[in-house]
Amino acid sequence: MQGHSGAKHPLIVTHTDASSTARATPTSPLGVWVERLLQGFEDRRAGLPGALDEAAVSTYFTAHLEEQLPRLHEQALVAGEALLPAARGALVAELERLVRHVVLPGYVRLSARFTRRERNDFYLAPEGLHGLERLAWCVAGMGVGAFVVWAPFIPLFAKEWVLPFALAGLVFPELRKWLAARRYERELNALVLAADREASRIALAHLLSSPPEPLDDVPARVPDAQAVHRSP
Numbered sequence: 001m002q003g004h005s006g007a008k009h010p011l012i013v014t015h016t017d018a019s020s021t022a023r024a025t026p027t028s029p030l031g032v033w034v035e036r037l038l039q040g041f042e043d044r045r046a047g048l049p050g051a052l053d054e055a056a057v058s059t060y061f062t063a064h065l066e067e068q069l070p071r072l073h074e075q076a077l078v079a080g081e082a083l084l085p086a087a088r089g090a091l092v093a094e095l096e097r098l099v100r101h102v103v104l105p106g107y108v109r110l111s112a113r114f115t116r117r118e119r120n121d122f123y124l125a126p127e128g129l130h131g132l133e134r135l136a137w138c139v140a141g142m143g144v145g146a147f148v149v150w151a152p153f154i155p156l157f158a159k160e161w162v163l164p165f166a167l168a169g170l171v172f173p174e175l176r177k178w179l180a181a182r183r184y185e186r187e188l189n190a191l192v193l194a195a196d197r198e199a200s201r202i203a204l205a206h207l208l209s210s211p212p213e214p215l216d217d218v219p220a221r222v223p224d225a226q227a228v229h230r231s232p
Contacts, residue, residue, distance in 0.1 A: 029075045030095065030203070031196025034103055037068050038188060041107055048115055057112045058104065065104060072099065079203045087210035094202050098195065106191045114184045122177040130173075137172045 026032050041061050049056050073092050080091040120126070125133040 026192055026196040028079075028196055028200045028203075030072075030079060030199035031192065033068075033072055033075050034099070034195040034199070035192045037065065037099070037103070038107055038192060040064055040068065041111065042188070045111055045115060048111075052112050052116050054105075054108050054112050058108045061104065061108065061111075065099065069096065069099075072096065076203075080206060083206060083210050087206060090210075091203060091206045094206075095199055098198055098202065102198070103191065103195050107188070110184065110187050110191070114180070117180060121173070122180055123173060134173055141172070 026035050041064060044061070044064060048060055072095065076092040076095045077088055080088040083091065121130065123130045123133050
């Protein structure tokens with residue numbers, strides 16, 4: 001994943017196509033942390049076990065989440081530095097619940113579904129029948145092309161129009177793969193932005209509802225003005 005030094009942050013990049021230029025823009029440090037967490041999940045997705053049930057996928061990614069939680073706690077403490085210690089602890093706990101019970105399950109659901117299709121190369125038929133499925137789509141395209149040429153209400157009458165439809169059917173599996181990858185990236189970035197908004201809302205709610213940490217005694221911290229002038 002690219003760095004975060006620019007005004008915009010790169011989207012979650014899948015390994016299906018790392019050349020996409022779309023952008024997600026989390027606005028808070030907590031949102032940036034979530035984005036990096038999901039990118040870490042995505043970088044490790046190739047190692048998912050063969051059984052892609054959601055419980056196994058969740059267990060697999062929880063190990064990486066546990067490694068990243070100290071950084072989340074640091075970001076949460078910075079966001080709540082004006083709060084009393086007890087309120088800061090409550091903020092940290094609520095943000096951790098957001099990650100464990102919303103972000104992680106959301107990613108698990110999306111990645112399990114996508115990886116299952118990706119491992120079958122986005123075909124509907126089992127691996128040994130991929131060639132037959134491609135041929136079937138080609139024949140279906142020829143059928144659609146023949147119908148378009150035959151239909152009197154469609155102004156395409158040359159029989160040569162059957163060939164483009166046949167070719168479209170032939171490459172349809174690649175088109176389906178491309179569309180699936182784009183949809184997956186959009187869904188991951190929507191998850192990042194939703195978590196960013198909710199984390200910002202939680203932090204703001206704690207800041208507005210909790211008493212601030214009392215300041216130290218000001219006269220004790222600020223030198224007396226007259227004493228400063230009298231000093232050599």
